[in-house]
Amino acid sequence: MNPGQHVEPVDEVDRRIIAALQLSGRASWSAIARWAGASETTVQRRFAALHERGLVRVVGVVDLDRTAAGSSMLVRIQAKPGKGWELAEQLATHPDARFLAVVTGTADLIVDFVAHDNDELLRLLFTDLPGAGLIAGTESVAVIRTFTTAPAWDTGLLPDEAVDDLRRSRVPAYERAEWGKPARELSELERAVAEQLAADGRLPVSVIARRLGCSESSASRALDRLLSSYSVQFRTLVEPGVLGYGVEFMLWLSIHPGRLDEAGRRLAEHPGTKFLAAATGRFNLVGQMVLPAKADLFGYTTEVIGTLPGLHASDITLHLATLKRAWTPVGGFEPDRT
Numbered sequence: 001m002n003p004g005q006h007v008e009p010v011d012e013v014d015r016r017i018i019a020a021l022q023l024s025g026r027a028s029w030s031a032i033a034r035w036a037g038a039s040e041t042t043v044q045r046r047f048a049a050l051h052e053r054g055l056v057r058v059v060g061v062v063d064l065d066r067t068a069a070g071s072s073m074l075v076r077i078q079a080k081p082g083k084g085w086e087l088a089e090q091l092a093t094h095p096d097a098r099f100l101a102v103v104t105g106t107a108d109l110i111v112d113f114v115a116h117d118n119d120e121l122l123r124l125l126f127t128d129l130p131g132a133g134l135i136a137g138t139e140s141v142a143v144i145r146t147f148t149t150a151p152a153w154d155t156g157l158l159p160d161e162a163v164d165d166l167r168r169s170r171v172p173a174y175e176r177a178e179w180g181k182p183a184r185e186l187s188e189l190e191r192a193v194a195e196q197l198a199a200d201g202r203l204p205v206s207v208i209a210r211r212l213g214c215s216e217s218s219a220s221r222a223l224d225r226l227l228s229s230y231s232v233q234f235r236t237l238v239e240p241g242v243l244g245y246g247v248e249f250m251l252w253l254s255i256h257p258g259r260l261d262e263a264g265r266r267l268a269e270h271p272g273t274k275f276l277a278a279a280t281g282r283f284n285l286v287g288q289m290v291l292p293a294k295a296d297l298f299g300y301t302t303e304v305i306g307t308l309p310g311l312h313a314s315d316i317t318l319h320l321a322t323l324k325r326a327w328t329p330v331g332g333f334e335p336d337r338t
Helices: 012-023 029-036 040-052 084-092 118-126 160-166 188-199 205-212 216-228 257-268 296-305
Strands: 057-062 071-079 097-104 109-115 135-148 232-237 247-255 273-279 285-291 311-325
Touching: 012 029, 012 040, 012 160, 012 232, 029 040, 029 160, 057 188, 071 084, 071 118, 084 097, 084 109, 084 311, 097 247, 109 118, 135 257, 188 205, 188 216, 188 232, 205 216, 247 257, 247 296, 257 273, 257 285, 285 296, 296 311
Parallel strands: none
Antiparallel strands: 057 232, 071 109, 071 135, 097 109, 097 311, 135 273, 247 285, 247 311, 273 285
């Protein structure tokens, strides 16, 4: 893959299909067709074409908080001069790298690593990090409280009625009372179902059951448990430019601890916020954002960031290219498996 990502054009019907999938990755074709303004056959055909072009993919993502599957560590990396892209390709092959973007600003790369425990994190960051000889410096922040995530993002391309129709509730999973309960251990079958969904979030239950050698009813019950407990959420992987968002960036904020929850809740409601979490370190509120154009960054800086309660400092790292989202290679990046 060459540095930089070209955004292929799609029409309004395609965008509405993608927007419906973002609201509900496993929505029925008939429900998607209702909001896409096209027939069910047309929607299926168009989705297949988008998928074939590598523009859209739906995956099931295991939630770390609800399953104790690990913890997230966002790492800002400075590469040695001229080595950023080579380093990015090496890091993207690591199985614990959930997200990776090449950025511009005070860092060269942003990587979201997921580690199961402190020993694994220690090995990852200090002994087994791919491309260590290409790194000039790192800074790590641990995610400690999630305000919103990419699966919950609303593209804004469909009316509110579509949100009510396609999503079970407008209340974010992280705001529900059951979210504070202890994480649940997945059964062997649930883990197997989750692995199938990680490859294809729209895989029919009948196909999952056949692949796993179990009854369709057993696979269906396992899927229902995963969804009702929010152990798995569905992510529609699409580059923001396809949907008309010309700029994507990571936002790094230093907020007074006494105003952190207030600032987080306010920023999570902004339509451009795809991900937002409280974290450790000098940046204690970290987000992934999109806007229609770079020209919108000035107003965003002054009217959104500048008015947040308790703000001490801010930093923006603009995305140049994204190699992984939700553990999945994107944007044409294909890991070397030789």
